[in-house]
Amino acid sequence: MKVLYLTGYKAFEFGIFKNDHEAVKYIKKAIKQRLLPLVEDGLEWVIISGQLGTELWGAEVVFDLQEQYEQLKLGVLTPFLKQEESWNETNQEYYRSILARADFVESIFNKPYEGPQQLKTKNRYMVHKSDALLIIFEAEKDGSAKYPFYEALKKAEHQAYPIYQVNFDDLQMAAEEGSWSEE
Structure with missing residues (x-):
């Protein structure tokens, strides 16, 4: 596997409004636990x-892993230009800091937001440009993550397309392991 599409719930769908929220470190830990074996297997x-x-x-997890795995790269394929335009200044700065460290940055549509069709196209594009999906998604919890998840299921019906899912039990386990190690 060369290319992995990483996605999942947006911050507000977790009820998280600051990147220093306690839960973020457990979400990142769960991502790293799923990503590490793939990277060790040659994920590029x-x-x-x-x-x-x-x-x-x-993306922050990828940056951490790049210190040990030089072959690992991060690509940011935004759905349209200026997607961060309506975000608050703190989120815009955070976003720009990620883009500045990414190995590749491009927009799928080279124009600003025009409608939901761009997001639908983005989901299809990302799934079809990747060899597998790593997603934080819980079928019982509605949210934006369902769209790439169902797009990935469609692709998996016709060809080998692994879907690595992190669910809320996995996040809970990462949190419990984290609290044990802090004692």
Whole structure:
């Protein structure tokens, strides 16, 4: 596997509004636990669309792993230009800091937001440009992560396309392991 699409819930869907929220470190830990064996197996690229939440936290995990695994690269394929335009200044700065460290940055549509069709196209594009999906998603919890998840299921019906899912039990386990190690 060469390219992995990493996505999941947006920060507000977790009820998280600051990147220093306690839960973020456990979400990042769960991502790292799933990502590490893939990287050790030769994964070369992690691609994200740059959404606040799972994707940008996942980018930070990739940056940490790059210190030990030089072959690992991060690609940010934004759905459209200026996606961060309506975000608050803190989130814009955070987003730009991730883009500045990414190995590749490009927009799927080279124009600003025009409608939801761009997001639908983004999900299809990301799934079809990748060899597997790593997603934080719980079928019982609605949210934006369902769209790439169902796109990935469609692809997996016709070809080998592994879907690595992190669910809320996995996040709970990462949190419990974290609290044990802090005692």
